[in-house]
Amino acid sequence: MVLKPASELNIKNILEKLNTFNSDPKNGTTRILFTKPEIEARNYIKEEMKKNGLTIREDSIGNIFGTLKGNNPDLSPIWTGSHIDTVINAGMFDGMTGVVAGIEAARLIKEAGVQHKRNIEVIVYTSEEPTRFGLGCLGSRAMAGCLSLEQAKELKDEEGKSLTEVLESLGYNLSEFHKIPVKKGEVFAAVELHVEQGGVLEALGLPIGIVKTISAPTNFEVSVKGKQSHAGSTPMNLRHDAFLVCSEIALELEKLAKESDSEDTVATVGQVNVLPNASNVISGEVHFSIDIRDSNYEIKCKLVKELMEFVKELEKKREVIIEMKQINDDVPTHSDDKIVKILEEACNEKNIYYHKMVSGAFHDSMMVGRFAPIAMIFVPSKDGISHSPDEWSDYDDIAKGTDILADALLKLSNS
Ligand SMILES: [Zn+2]
Known part of the structure; x- marks a missing residue:
């Protein structure tokens, strides 16, 4: 393959830096939507995206899009990405790993100088965790047309502040809220890399999971x-x-x-x-x-x-x-057979063993699957632990997953 292998060091550096934006560093990672550390993490990620040649835009619920331009930007884009918010006293891998893998994959594709037709977009979805407003997948839910401005007004945090109040105070333009939903056909394919958050891969001794269905x-x-x-x-x-x-x-x-x-x-x-x-x-x-x-x-x-x-x-x-x-x-989301096949091919080409599996946890891809063909790559979680300071995934597994992701993004962007 034309792409170089992902850099474990790059992945580690970005994840560790991201982890410094943390409300409670003594007890794992706490980064709740639109708190100071979360806003700082957003800014840091945008800087990393820019450094790697991505152009940034943001919609009015704060979903961040970093775009690597293809030769034919009129074609529907390929998406990857995940979230950077956490539950209280979480770990440093859930969500963040997918964002960092996306940035690293984009870097590999850009630096290889290979032709790719479609734009590749790395996305940070707003608040996958329900920590602040009691409802998960806020950003991707709005993209799927399942969170209207009226519903966003009704969502309140513990202090009684509504999501719309918070968005407005941060300068998001609510008159553009109706532009967030994405129509079917507007995204060609979306692949999210995520830590497994369970112990199946570890028990099997396999570095990669390919998700068939998201519960x-x-x-x-x-x-x-x-x-x-x-x-x-x-x-x-x-x-x-x-x-x-x-x-x-x-x-x-x-x-x-x-x-x-x-x-x-x-x-x-x-x-x-x-x-x-x-x-x-x-x-x-x-x-x-x-x-x-x-x-x-x-x-x-x-x-x-x-x-x-x-x-x-x-x-x-x-x-x-x-x-x-x-x-x-919510309705379970099934992965797209064609994307799954591309992921399997990428694993086979690299002699990486994988396991096809169900995701018991939900992810932004569950909502994205309502308007685009999706698939997910899992990397193992040590002892199956997640939403805990003890959450851990090995950097070499994440790098392997990133290699699969980069191959798949490149292939999809030329199809
Ligand atoms: Zn997650």
Whole structure:
């Protein structure tokens, strides 16, 4: 192949520098959307993009596009990229690895001086993590036409500031918000490199995963109103214990997920807020989260329907009020066969062994897949750990993934 191998050192340097933009450096990496470190990281990445010959533009939700011009810029472009925001006390690889690999791949293509027809665009998608506004994939969601200006106004952070207020205060032009959605056909192909965030590749001893399907989440915020009363003087048969309602729902959810016809079904109650949360008081109110994911949308819908029926019965049985607020109901994204084939060819040419797999975590590609053919490259995560300061991926694996990415981008840009 005409391209030189990716530089592990370049990748390491950019990732380490990026990691200095961090609200809580003692506890891993914290970089939340539009906080000072996140804005500084954006500026740093834009500088790196410019240094590598990319031209920069930004849309009005802050998605950053670094473009490597092709010979025929009128053709629809090839996209790559990921995100640079994190959850609280995360690691330095989730998201950032895909952005850095994209920049490195663009550098390799540019420095090789090879002809490529289509523009290659490295993208930083705004806020893949739901950390600040409670909803993930903000940038790519807006691109997919699934986040309107009105909805953005409704999204509030912990301080009550809306996404639109924050965007406006940073100088983003909200009158251009309607220009964010991307129509089908406007992007020729999109390939995202990401750390696996699970232990499959490590267990197999393989450096590369090629994603067949991205599982998609359905999320609920649930509120249970029972009756708060004394833990000593209220007999068992007179109780309306909100916590037990939450417990029953959590156990039913586990059962439904385990009995599901899809082997990729997972369901989690990850956040529970019990009121008044006192040892001698029967809880009167519980607020909790439900997160259901699957690679098969129909099976996921069936599970949600069964859960709803269970909840209805439970409400009657325990004489409580249960409110289920659905936050999102996303559709799994399947990778494009042609792009997957190109990735497989690139691996075979380099004698790199790979594994075709499902992504249990969602990524920006899930939303991008609504308007463009997508595929993803995974590199192994040490011990399968992610969203933790212990998150780690080896630089030589990332470099291998970057080589595959660069080959694929070049091939796609000439097709
Ligand atoms: Zn990520």
